[in-house]
Structure formats: structure tokens, C-alpha cells
Amino acid sequence: MVGQGVACSRRHLMVLLGMMMTAPEIGRASVAHRPRGQRAACRTTIAALMLTLVLCSPRVAAQPACGPPGLQQLAPVAWGFDLENTRLAKKSTISRGNIGRLTLKWVYGLATDQPRSMPLVSGDTMFVGDGGRGIVALDRESGCERWRAPLDSEVGSSISFAREAGGKEVRLVVAMRDEGIFALNARDGEAGWFSKPGDNPVPLYSGSPLVHNNVVYVPGSSLEIALSLNPFYGCCETSGGMSAISVEDGAVLWHRRTIPGLPKVTGRRLLFIETHGPSGAPVWGAPTLDRKRGLLFFGTGQNYSHPASATSDAIFALNTSDGSVAWLRQFTANDAYNLACNAGGPNCPDPVGPDIDFGAPPVLVTLPGSRDLLIAGQKSGDVHAMDPQTGDVVWQRKLGRGGALGGIHWGMAAHSQKGILVVPMSDLYAGDLTGVGDARPGVHALDLETGRTLWSHPASARCPDRVCWGGFSAAISLSPELVFAGTLDGMLHVLDLQTGELLWSHDSWRNFDAINGVPTSGGAFDAHGPLLVDDLLIVSSGYGSFSQRPGNALLVFQIGAGESADE
Amino acid sequence: MSDRTLAGRGRRLAATVIDLVLVVITGFALLLVTGALEDAEDYASSYFYLRIPALGVAAWLLLNGAPLWRRGQSIGKLILGIRIVRLDGDLPGPLVHLGRAFFFLLLYASATPLGVLALIDHVLILRADRRCLHDLLLRTEVVRTDAGEQASAEGG
Numbered sequence: 002m003v004g005q006g007v008a009c010s011r012r013h014l015m016v017l018l019g020m021m022m023t024a025p026e027i028g029r030a031s032v033a034h035r036p037r038g039q040r041a042a043c044r045t046t047i048a049a050l051m052l053t054l055v056l057c058s059p060r061v062a063a064q065p066a067c068g069p070p071g072l073q074q075l076a077p078v079a080w081g082f083d084l085e086n087t088r089l090a091k092k093s094t095i096s097r098g099n100i101g102r103l104t105l106k107w108v109y110g111l112a113t114d115q116p117r118s119m120p121l122v123s124g125d126t127m128f129v130g131d132g133g134r135g136i137v138a139l140d141r142e143s144g145c146e147r148w149r150a151p152l153d154s155e156v157g158s159s160i161s162f163a164r165e166a167g168g169k170e171v172r173l174v175v176a177m178r179d180e181g182i183f184a185l186n187a188r189d190g191e192a193g194w195f196s197k198p199g200d201n202p203v204p205l206y207s208g209s210p211l212v213h214n215n216v217v218y219v220p221g222s223s224l225e226i227a228l229s230l231n232p233f234y235g236c237c238e239t240s241g242g243m244s245a246i247s248v249e250d251g252a253v254l255w256h257r258r259t260i261p262g263l264p265k266v267t268g269r270r271l272l273f274i275e276t277h278g279p280s281g282a283p284v285w286g287a288p289t290l291d292r293k294r295g296l297l298f299f300g301t302g303q304n305y306s307h308p309a310s311a312t313s314d315a316i317f318a319l320n321t322s323d324g325s326v327a328w329l330r331q332f333t334a335n336d337a338y339n340l341a342c343n344a345g346g347p348n349c350p351d352p353v354g355p356d357i358d359f360g361a362p363p364v365l366v367t368l369p370g371s372r373d374l375l376i377a378g379q380k381s382g383d384v385h386a387m388d389p390q391t392g393d394v395v396w397q398r399k400l401g402r403g404g405a406l407g408g409i410h411w412g413m414a415a416h417s418q419k420g421i422l423v424v425p426m427s428d429l430y431a432g433d434l435t436g437v438g439d440a441r442p443g444v445h446a447l448d449l450e451t452g453r454t455l456w457s458h459p460a461s462a463r464c465p466d467r468v469c470w471g472g473f474s475a476a477i478s479l480s481p482e483l484v485f486a487g488t489l490d491g492m493l494h495v496l497d498l499q500t501g502e503l504l505w506s507h508d509s510w511r512n513f514d515a516i517n518g519v520p521t522s523g524g525a526f527d528a529h530g531p532l533l534v535d536d537l538l539i540v541s542s543g544y545g546s547f548s549q550r551p552g553n554a555l556l557v558f559q560i561g562a563g564e565s566a567d568e
Numbered sequence: 569m570s571d572r573t574l575a576g577r578g579r580r581l582a583a584t585v586i587d588l589v590l591v592v593i594t595g596f597a598l599l600l601v602t603g604a605l606e607d608a609e610d611y612a613s614s615y616f617y618l619r620i621p622a623l624g625v626a627a628w629l630l631l632n633g634a635p636l637w638r639r640g641q642s643i644g645k646l647i648l649g650i651r652i653v654r655l656d657g658d659l660p661g662p663l664v665h666l667g668r669a670f671f672f673l674l675l676y677a678s679a680t681p682l683g684v685l686a687l688i689d690h691v692l693i694l695r696a697d698r699r700c701l702h703d704l705l706l707r708t709e710v711v712r713t714d715a716g717e718q719a720s721a722e723g724g
Contacts, residue, residue, distance in 0.1 A: 201608070202608045202609045202611065202612035203608045203611050203612060223608075224611070225608060228608070228611060231605060233596070233599050233600060233605055233606060234605065234606060235603075235606045235607060237608075238607065238608055239608050271600055272600075273600050273601060273603060273606075274600065274603070274606055275606070
């Protein structure tokens with residue numbers, strides 16, 4: 002759990018008490034002139050004070066050399082750059098005209114080889130989820146560490162924020178994946194409230210929280226997908242969910258389970274172990290907010306056990322006021338899968354489903370004719386365009402063979418005014434859970450109005466030098482003129498938004514000389530994908546979750562920057 | 569008790585292997601019956617994993633508690649015809665058995681830094697008196713149960 006400002010624990014205090022009782026030989030020189038008994042007492046006191054300072058010091062390691070962070074011009078407002086998850090950075094100044102001058106500015110070595118936390122950027126600072134080191138505030142120009150807030154678990158989300166009354170102070174809101182949601186002061190990293198919303202005893206907060214109007218919307222997944230590997234586990238009984246909590250104190254405003262009813266005992270094996278269902282339908286993608294209709298959209302994953310529910314592999318629309326369901330549309334029924342299926346364990350559902358969740362957040366767009374569409378991309382490789390008011394399907398396209406690792410995995414992007422939807426396709430082989438049909442890894446642009454293909458940029462394989470799959474699993478991003486997309490074999494591409502022409506590439510499949518001195522290497526581009534702020538392109542390279550090449554490189558590119566960070 | 573014959577190293581090793589396997593099997597049986605890790609609630613605490621060594625201790629006690637107390641023999645030692653005795657030849661008390669159990673359970677942690685202690689413990693079996701570290705610390709040795717018969721046969 003996040004510490005409440007200090008690291009002092011009961012164990013530390015016991016050690017302290019022991020010190021006081023045993024009079025250690027510390028501080029000899031400074032107390033040598035005192036009588037023996039008095040010296041011993043004094044030494045004890047000094048030692049105790051020193052230990053107190055060490056153990057009970059605030060959990061924020063300040064770096065005064067870099068100064069405190071500025072909190073103006075914070076971006077992005079959400080994982081999808083905006084509340085509608087278009088992943089269009091409207092204010093990005095990276096354009097077709099200057100893309101040739103985009104070069105590496107500096108590289109930071111993260112403390113994880115599967116980073117999945119997207120930074121938050123102010124006018125002079127980057128707030129970064131740094132694996133097991135917690136959250137760090139880095140100087141935007143130099144990468145110098147302004148402060149570090151140690152955490153007990155890795156950050157698994159983008160870093161959201163809310164301005165406090167008066168607008169000067171900023172509260173960062175972050176999901177610690179297997180712990181909960183916590184807030185901290187952006188000025189110095191001091192810990193604030195902690196919240197663990199939902200009714201799941203083994204929650205997994207994989208999706209990024211969305212902050213709007215003093216409410217934090219928190220997606221909920223479940224550790225049960227992995228607990229199912231234990232053959233003595235009676236899979237499965239938890240439900241995914243969405244919670245709304247107060248940005249002021251983390252109090253839960255409402256919680257909506259994605260499986261409405263409670264699980265029932267569905268069977269028994271080895272005489273004692275009771276199995277349960279329905280379960281699953283986790284939410285591990287960021288939600289999408291429709292301010293006009295007061296709706297919150299999100300996709301769900303598969304069931305973990307049978308009987309399958311009518312809410313898995315579905316798009317939900319909740320009323321933001323109370324979390325009630327406005328509409329719900331399931332696109333794949335009877336999809337039950339958990340990790341026991343990979344290991345041949347007894348908890349694997351029979352029949353096993355294809356595991357084709359909605360991980361990519363739905364994208365809400367307004368077409369040039371003022372018509373709104375909600376567009377969802379599925380791991381099956383399908384794109385579904387819906388009426389956001391009713392959930393009725395307007396058009397559908399299948400762009401790849403899909404599978405458990407996508408298909409459309411982490412996130413699409415859209416430019417409403419230009420009427421273009423850009424879809425990254427992974428189509429990575431996933432064993433028995435590989436989809437059917439021909440693989441079409443690449444980036445595909447569709448007409449938002451009709452779903453017609455405008456252009457396609459096929460992925461290229463670079464065998465035998467590296468993994469032979471250049472699919473696009475990571476979320477992609479747009480500037481007003483360009484598409485930024487990373488491949489599973491470590492290439493970062495920039496394409497022309499109108500034509501798909503390849504304009505710029507960077508190979509991150511190598512070692513880097515990081516500014517923080519940490520051994521740093523790039524790998525697969527996956528998860529949250531590139532972030533665009535002003536003339537910066539920020540992206541982490543490496544993601545070792547599912548046999549992709551791991552890596553820990555946080556790459557910061559800038560228009561006109563030198564290549565000095567290269568090895 | 570001058571006719572005590574020290575147990576051979578092979579027998580002691582075989583007895584230990586039998587005990588290791590039996591404790592694991594019994595531990596799984598206990599896991600099954602108690603449902604200690606069967607529901608999501610069981611994993612809610614950060615310390616849920618402590619249930620695993622706790623089940624191991626329970627399994628060891630269930631299997632070996634009574635035979636050790638009454639005869640100085642674990643199941644493995646019973647099968648292999650050897651027993652634990654104090655240096656004066658008497659049966660050890662329960663505290664001695666608990667101390668030995670600690671070293672026995674260390675074997676399950678061989679892949680951790682504690683494994684070094686387990687290794688040191690068992691390497692000492694190569695001493696002439698075949699006493700491991702736990703024997704030295706707890707003033708015990710392991711002897712054959714048929715030593716009396718063997719001595720008689722040899723004498724006759």
C-alpha cells in the first residue's frame with residue numbers, strides 16, 4: 002500500500018525500541034567526555050534519533066538540484082489524450098514538414114522491462130511510472146529527477162490528474178495494478194488518499210483511470226485469470242467492474258459489476274473443490290466519456306468460467322450519475338478462457354473460448370455532418386461502429402485474423418474532422434487461440450462514415466535478425482497530420498495520415514545510454530504506445546509480458562534535438 | 569547402548585527423500601481438504617502465501633508427530649529401519665524433534681538463500697560420526713534399529 006507520507010512501520014519502531022534498550026556503541030567521539038552511564042544513554046539517544054531519521058523520513062526523496070515541478074500546461078488529460086479516447090494530439094507541432102528533424106533527445110532507463118504506464122507532461126516536467134521505483138518527476142529538458150515517490154507496487158496505468166480548488170495545486174491519480182488507486186501531490190510526490198473500489202477480493206487495476214469533474218472512473222479487472230493456474234483453485238467467482246470515486250478523498254460514489262448476479266457453484270472435482278460461475282468480464286481498458294449524453298463507455302473481456310454471461314466481450318454504456326446501465330451490446334458470446342488453458346490445467350473452461358476481449362478503449366467521434374459514432378476495436382480483428390445513444394451497430398469491418406493477442410489489442414485513433422479512423426493490427430500468433438483467416442498485421446485507415454478502407458500500411462518482418470513479427474499491438478497516436486505507431490519488433494514508424502506513406506522510422510531494438518545510468522535496452526513496442534506533447538514524442542520501448550522482447554527504455558524525441566543520447 | 573550401529577548415509581538419504589515426498593503429498597491432501605487456497609477470498613491478504621509453509625508444517629506433524637514421539641522415527645526412517653537417538657541412546661524429546669523439523673523443512677527452500685544452510689547441514693553427513701549440523705546442534709545421532717540383532721548375529 003502507499004505509505005501515508007512516512008516509511009516508519011511497526012517493525013521499524015520495534016528496532017528503534019531495541020536500540021534504546023541495548024545502548025549501541027555509536028556516537029562515541031561526541032560523547033566521550035561524559036560519565037559512563039550518561040554516555041551510554043546519550044549514545045542510545047543519538048543512535049535512536051539517527052535511526053528515526055533514516056527509517057521515518059518522508060517517503061519522498063527530494064532532488065533539490067532540479068527544483069520543484071511546474072504544474073502548468075499538463076497533458077494529456079487521459080490515456081486516450083482526450084476524454085473521447087481519439088488519441089489525437091491536436092496541439093502536437095510534429096508535422097509532415099518537420100518530421101525529418103525528429104531526433105532522440107534523451108533516454109531514461111525504467112525500473113521495469115514491461116512498462117505500461119504512460120507519462121503525464123507539464124511545461125517543464127514529466128511524471129513517469131518507473132516500475133518498482135514508484136513515480137518519478139523528471140525535468141523535461143534534461144531528465145533530471147525532481148522527486149521520487151516510492152510505491153509498494155508497479156504503476157499500471159497512465160497518470161491522470163485533477164486541479165485542486167484555486168488551480169495551483171495538482172493531484173495525480175494513478176492505478177497501482179495489484180493494490181488500488183492512489184492520489185499524490187504533484188508538487189512534491191507526497192502521498193494522499195488511497196482507494197480500493199469494488200467488491201473483488203483480488204482486484205487488478207489494469208486500466209487507466211479517467212478523471213473528470215471531480216470524479217475518477219476506475220476500471221476493474223481480476224487476478225483470478227492467473228489464480229486459475231492453481232489446480233486446487235475453484236475457478237472462478239469474481240466480476241469485472243467500473244467504479245466512480247471522489248477525487249477529493251477516494252470515497253466510492255458507485256460501483257457497477259459487469260456480471261450482475263452472484264456466482265453459483267457449478268461443479269465439484271477431487272471431492273472437495275467447488276467450481277463457480279459466471280465470472281470474469283474484466284475491464285482492463287480505459288473508459289470513454291460522452292459529456293453530451295452523460296454516458297461512460299467501456300469494453301469487457303471474456304468470462305473466466307462457464308456459464309458464460311451476456312456481458313463478456315461487450316461494450317457497456319453507463320449513466321455517469323449513478324452507474325446504471327444505459328445499454329449493453331455483446332459482440333462475442335460464450336467466450337470463456339483463463340490462463341489454466343495455456344498450462345493444461347483443470348480450471349480451463351470447457352469449451353474454451355477464443356479470448357477476444359475489448360482491450361482497446363472505444364473511440365467517440367463526431368463526424369463532419371454532426372453525427373456521433375462510438376467505435377470499438379476487438380481482439381478478433383473486428384471494428385464495430387455504433388450509435389452512442391443506443392448501441393445499435395452502424396457498420397462493422399473485419400480487418401485481421403485476430404486472436405488472444407490481437408487483432409486490435411491496445412488502442413485505435415481517430416481524426417473526426419478528416420473523417421479517418423486508424424486501426425493498428427497485431428495478428429500475432431497465439432497458439433490455439435489464434436484467430437481464423439489470413440493475418441493482416443499493419444496499420445489500416447478507414448473512412449469513419451462507412452468503414453471503407455482508405456489505405457493500408459502492411460507490417461514487414463525482419464527475419465532472421467529478430468522476432469519475425471512486425472505487427473502493431475501497441476496503441477497508436479495521431480498528430481493533426483501524422484500517425485505514430487510502434488511494432489512488436491521494435492520499430493517506431495511515422496506515417497502520413499492521409500496516405501499512409503512511411504515518412505520516418507526509428508529502430509529501438511538496441512541498447513541505449515540512459516541519462517540515469519541504468520542499463521537500458523529497447524524491445525517490442527506494446528501497451529500504451531506513443532505520447533505526443535508539443536514538439537515531443539515520448540514512448541517506452543520493451544514489453545516482456547507475452548514473450549515479446551522486454552525492454553526498459555523511455556525514449557524522448559524532439560523536433561531538432563541532437564542524437565546525443567545514442568550509444 | 570554400546571551396541572548402537574550408526575545408520576548408513578544411503579539409508580538416511582533414502583529416508584529423507586521418502587519423508588520429503590510424503591510430506592508434499594500429505595500437504596496437497598490437506599490443501600484439498602481444507603480448501604486453504606480454493607477461493608478468491610483466500611488470496612485477499614498480502615500474506616496468503618504463508619499458508620503454504622503452514623500446510624507443510626501441518627503435514628509434517630500429521631505424518632511424523634506420533635512415530636517420532638513414540639519411536640524416534642519418521643515414516644521414512646521407519647521404512648528404512650533407522651531411528652533418532654540422543655547421544656546417551658535415549659529417545660529425544662519433542663523440542664529436539666521440532667529443531668530437526670526446522671532443518672528438514674529447510675530442504676523445501678533449497679532454491680532460496682536458506683538453501684545454503686540446508687546444504688551445510690547435510691554436507692556434514694560426510695563426517696566420520698555421520699552427524700549433520702542438526703545432529704551436532706541437538707546432540708543426536710541416527711542409528712539402525714536392528715543393531716542389537718545384528719550384533720547378536722555377529723557375536724553368535
